[in-house]
Amino acid sequence: MDISYIWYFLSGLTLLSALMVVLAKNPIHSVLYLVFTFFCISGHYVLLNAQFLMAVNIIVYAGAIMVLFLFVIMMLDLRKNKPDSKSPLTKLAGVIVSGVLLVIFIAAFHKNNMPSPTAEAVGFSSQTGMVENLGKILYSEYLLPFELVSILFFVAMVGAVLLGKREAGERNF
Amino acid sequence: MELLNDVFTAKAIFVGIVFAITLGIAAYSTYFERKIAAFMQDRIGPDRAGPFGILQPLADAVKMFMKEDFIPANSNKWLFIAGPCLSMLTALMTSAVVPFGDTVTVAGVTFDLQGIDVNIGILWVFGIVSLGVYGILIGGWASNNKYSLLGAIRAASQNISYELAMGMSIIAILMLTGSLSTKTIVETQQAGHWNILQQPLGFLIFLICSFAECNRTPFDLPECETELIGGYHTEYSSMKLGFYLFAEYINMFISGAVMATLFFGGYDYPGYAFVAGQFGTTVAAFVGMGALIGKALLFVFVFMWVRWTLPRFRYDQLMGLGWTGLIPLAMFNVVVTGFGILIGQPILAGIAGVVILIAGLFLNDAIFRKKKLA
The missing domain is CATH 1.20.5 (Single alpha-helices involved in coiled-coils or other helix-helix interfaces)
Structure with missing residues (x-):
């Protein structure tokens, strides 16, 4: 099995769980999806042969910071503290700002034409x-x-x- | 390719054996916990199922499975089920990097008695331990019960606090060894050069922290029955409760094995060279595996012994000990270890560090504390 298939699978999983962080209705589910996203990113570190970063990512983010996130969200009464639904104007502004940001990112990558790193590159x-x-x-x-x-x-x-x-x-x- | 397959098969069998040993020891720990408790309180303990009650764990398992599996109506169903599963998963994952023995040759296949030898071995243990709290936290929250939630939150803050001191005490070991790999840490301790001689203070800190990480008395605040009914597993019944209790015993055994690896020479034992000379290195390595498991069981006994010796801490005392007691102590230990490496006398520095610490504490007490009036 080629390693690039693992990469595609892992990237898909990362994007899916990152999307679920935003889309999940329950904040606790959001945090748990975020933990899973960190695991996927650790998987990417392993593919890059950076085992130390992988371990530190799990210890610091998944093991400590996310536990505190979960801790704080569990302390809140989720039924009482529902966020108010935003007005249409706010939603429209949000869509425009994030859409423009996306366009800027795509334009920047397109313009710079990033070379993909190869194993034969100098100093690798x-x-x-x-x-x-x-x-x-x-x-x-x-x-x-x-x-x-x-x-x-x-x-x-x-x-x-x-x-x-x-x-x-x-x-x- | 043939060789790869053989080593792969041998490793798979070895992992299966370690799995079985861990589960078996965890099951029998429940029996010995009750027997030791009985001995310390001058009772007889379980003696009905089989001779001396040795079938008690089986009877308990049957009881656990036969009970009604109840899920509270207002709980979050999937997370309620995920809690014990995560506890069990993280408890079993740690043993992957513990080196149970040296290289052996069985049926023409040469392999290490270790799950995986990664060069970040001890960080793996540390990472999995820090994930262990998720099972408790999720289970406690999903129960939708105030007592469960309080227990879960206590567990989370306790684990995070004691992880710091635990990490600092490991740093001193890494300074002496110069490697994160558990295999290398054990190899530098062969022939009686155990780390406990150089790190008495570091071992004490690690031991206390592992009590807190395993939620054992005197730090079992998350399941403190006088305040929280049953703590995080109040709402659990049947085998889900069984998994939580089982994970605790597995954690005890594994943390015993990790302590033996870091501080007590791992699979090293007196007379290793003699056994290797008489019966070959393979037999010696298997005896070493027995030695490691024996050391781990000794620590399990210490866990039980302390449970029936010390009363439970108060919650603010627990946090005070973790943050203002153990973390500065661990930093002191790192400095002492560095000094020992600098002068080339780590053992001397280790012992001198303990002496200086005790003298300093006495001096501090004599100068700054007001004498209590009778």
């Missing part, structure tokens, strides 16, 4: 995605961006702790 190595090589590249060539990203994460973390902290005398519930 099937071992790039392995954890040792990834670490070496990350800590030598891309050290500055890496450290900047970690500072960004740190700032976000401090912000989250600050927001979550109770002021003295605030209600304790």
Whole structure:
């Protein structure tokens, strides 16, 4: 079996589950479809020989962030907090904006005529995605961006702790 | 092609055997849990089904299947069914990367006693463990019961909190080994160089976190019956409840096997060289598989022992211990390990780290805590 068939199957599955995230009526179902979408994307990482990214994607997104999403949605009373249905004008505006965005994307790809990467391309190595090589590249060539990203994460973390902290005398519930 | 097929068949048979062993041990864990509980409370325990009650798990299984399979009217039917299935699935997937033994040769086919040797082995375990909470979370929500939901939410926040400390304690192991592959981690510990000697603190953190991840006492808040009736499985009956309970026992056994792999030398045992010299490496590898399962069972016993020793934590104590106790401790452990690698004495640094920690805690207590008045 050719590997491109697996790719087509996986891509179809990814797009289908991503669509279901938007189309599902029940928010819990949406979150579960989103988890499944992350699994499909992890499958793509495996096809790209990037096992480390696949594991980290599952641990961070499927294992931690989506659990918190689910957590928050379960806390809401879904029968009471139904979103109000939007007015026709809002819907029309949404359709126009997203349609224009789609046209821009298609035009950009069409204009640039992206070359598809081949296995014979210069500097291609099937071992790039392995954890040792990834670490070496990350800590030598891309050290500055890496450290900047970690500072960004740190700032976000401090912000989250600050927001979550109770002021003295605030209600304790 | 012929060789590939042979190895494939051998691996398939091996995976089937591991599957059967896991399920068998999980079934008999329920019996031993009750026997050990009985022993610790000076009772006799189950003794009616068969000699010494050893047929009790079979009787329990028959009972579970014969009971009415009830789905509450206002529940979300498909998610209600998916909950226990997911719990069982994630519990069984972890054992794929645990190296049960060294290379063996059976009927002319040479293969490893391990499901798959991937170079991200320990991250696989970690990823599956972090998915384990979905079964509980979905089942608890789909029951449409406030108590179930509270249990599920407790399970989710508890698992996420303790995963962090667990990951930090694994990092120290990775620093010593330099590889994520479980096979390599075990191979560096052969001939008695077990990681527990260099990582006493890391092992303690990992043990506590695995108690929390398995939802075992003293961290079994998600099914705390005094507050939440039955917790996340309040609405479940019949074999769906059975699956939830079964998944817990499987998780206990697998986390025991993972702890043995990371800290207690995996399939290493004293006298490996002697057995290999006398009977060949294949026999030695199979004895090693027995040794690993023995170590895992020892940890299962520790799980049961602690259950009847320590009372349950309060929920805020649980969160406080996870976030303000274990995570800083794990960071301290990483620093100590790094220092040990720097001076080339990891064992010395490991022991010195524990001594410094205890001394520091005493000092902190003496200086900053107000003495309690009698």
